[in-house]
Structures are given as structure tokens and as C-alpha cells.
Amino acid sequence: MLVNFCVDPKIAQRRLPPHFRPKLHNGFAVAGICLIRLEQMRPKPLPSFLGLGSENAAHRMAVVWDEPAGGIGEGVFVVRRDTNSVINTVAGGKLFPGEYHIADFEVKDSGQDIDFKMKSRDGEASVRLRARIGNTLPAASQFTDLATASDFFESGSLGYSATRDNRRLEGMILKTKTWRIEPLEVGEVYSSYFADERMFPAGSIYFDSALLMRNIEHEWQSAPDLHL
Numbered sequence: 001m002l003v004n005f006c007v008d009p010k011i012a013q014r015r016l017p018p019h020f021r022p023k024l025h026n027g028f029a030v031a032g033i034c035l036i037r038l039e040q041m042r043p044k045p046l047p048s049f050l051g052l053g054s055e056n057a058a059h060r061m062a063v064v065w066d067e068p069a070g071g072i073g074e075g076v077f078v079v080r081r082d083t084n085s086v087i088n089t090v091a092g093g094k095l096f097p098g099e100y101h102i103a104d105f106e107v108k109d110s111g112q113d114i115d116f117k118m119k120s121r122d123g124e125a126s127v128r129l130r131a132r133i134g135n136t137l138p139a140a141s142q143f144t145d146l147a148t149a150s151d152f153f154e155s156g157s158l159g160y161s162a163t164r165d166n167r168r169l170e171g172m173i174l175k176t177k178t179w180r181i182e183p184l185e186v187g188e189v190y191s192s193y194f195a196d197e198r199m200f201p202a203g204s205i206y207f208d209s210a211l212l213m214r215n216i217e218h219e220w221q222s223a224p225d226l227h228l
Contacts, residue, residue: 001114001184002153002211003129004032005194006142008204012061015199017169017228020077020160023062025152026142030208031061033127033191035116037107054085055105057118057127059193062156075158077169080193082120099163099170101125114184114212126192131210134185141209149211150181160226171223178217184210 012022012029022029036056060076067073082103103120116129136146143149157176160169189207194200 001035002032003035003189004030004208004210005205006208007031007200011200011204015079016061016063016077019226019228020063020065023064023074028142029061030152031194034058034060035129054083055107057082057103059191060159074155075160076156078159078161080125081161082118082125099161128188128190129186129210130188131184131186133212134183137183137209143209146181146183149209150179154179158223167228169226169228171225173221173223175219175221181211181213184212186210
């Protein structure tokens, strides 16, 4: 699930490392939470029955940057990753990119209705979402239609994650064999990160839309670290 917020670009820039600028849509920066249920996760040579499952949440922002050889790169900057998997927490940043915080997840999914709760063990992050499968994006969304939203997020396959070393970001590329999204009709949404008015003053951020992707076969591949 992609839970999306529109942010004042000047406020968004303050939350980014110097290398990045917010990727704008209709004059707004686009931030949000990627809520991911991973199934059959394993190194590529292993069979699927040896794979592991986990619930994960990543707070991120769509970004662009100047490439050293010229041109503009684009992707996402991941502020924080949370997971219910001890393996992800221990191995993240070592065996594969992305440092994780351990969190408790409570997820109910009837196929039509979704009730999602997450609270990190360190008390620094919590997320709440109640939604159901919808037919269209919200009328107030900055995305004119589902195809526009799909194109915007599909181009953000390269992600750079914050690490304990403030001078280094870990790179990861998402490779999907299919890409199909559905709109969600949201009844309740909350993120302690985006609700923090010390970082996002009142009026600088608002909920835009939520999107769902199911049964997407994909791979995560390492990308070179970025040194700031």
C-alpha cells in the first residue's frame, strides 16, 4: 500500500539530505508511507518454499537529484524503515540494504477491507490506516486519475535509505515483473511522523490518496551507496 501526502516543497526540502530535491507534482512535494507485506522473501537462487514473510513500513519522499554525468535522477528517499521481522532488523544494512527498526504490526485484510496498525518498539513511529477497495481517487487528490498516479510512483524504483552514518545512504532498486495499482477509499489515516508539527507545521501537509498493489512478483537489488 502507498499512503500519500502532499507537502509544501520548502518544508519537504528541510527533511531531505543536501543531495536531493523534492519531486514535485502540481507544485507539491509527495511524501508518504509504503506498507509492504513481503512473502517468500529469499536470496534469488533459493526455492520459494524456503522464503520468509514479514510486515514492513517505510516512510519516504519522492526526490530528484543531479546526476554526476548530467541529467536528472529520480527515486525516493527513505527516512525510516520498520518491520516485525527480527531477521530483517539484524540483517538489514549488512546482508542487504536498509536498516530496520523492530515494530509490532496488527493487520486485518478481508480482501475488501483493510485495518492496519503499526507501533515501533522504540516509540518513535506509529501508523494507523482503515481503508477499503475503492473505484476512484479522492476528489481532492492532486493526481487527476489513476494512470497519472501510477506513472508517478512507478518511476521511483530507486530508493536511498537513511543509515546510522549520516554521511552515507544505502541504495536499493525495486524490480517488478508487473505493475498494477488500485485506489483505496480511506476512512482513517495517521502517521506519527507526518503528524509531528515540529517537522511539518500545521497547514504544510495533508493526506492525498492511498493505493494498493497485490500479488506483485518482484526483486530487490542493491544499488551503490550514496556518500554525502
